[in-house]
Amino acid sequence: MPGLSLQGANFSGSDFSHSNLAGAKLNRSRLDNTSFHKAYLMRVTGVGVNLNHAELRGATLSEAKLTASNLTMADLRKADLTGSDFPAVIFPGQS
Secondary structure, three states: OOOOEOOOOEOOOOEOOOOEOOOOEOOOOEOOOOEOOOOEOOOOEEEOOEOOOOEOOOOEOOOOEEEOOEOOOOEOOOOEOOOOEOOOOEOOOOO
16 A cells, blocks of 8 residues: 555554555544554654554664554654654654
């Protein structure tokens, strides 16, 4: 599903584990409590994306750009964040 647009979509609680979402556009998407375990999310972009409590363990987020998004309590263990940019993002442990 490379280049997929999920802009404004509500996929809260969904399972995208092992999916290829490279280049997806995620503006204003609700992806809280969603699993992206070992998913390919290279070059995804988005503003105002809600990834609260999302599982991103082992996901590839290289060259991703998420702006003013919520990653509170997101599981980023072993995620590849090489070359990614997260301006004004709320990360785990921040409020």
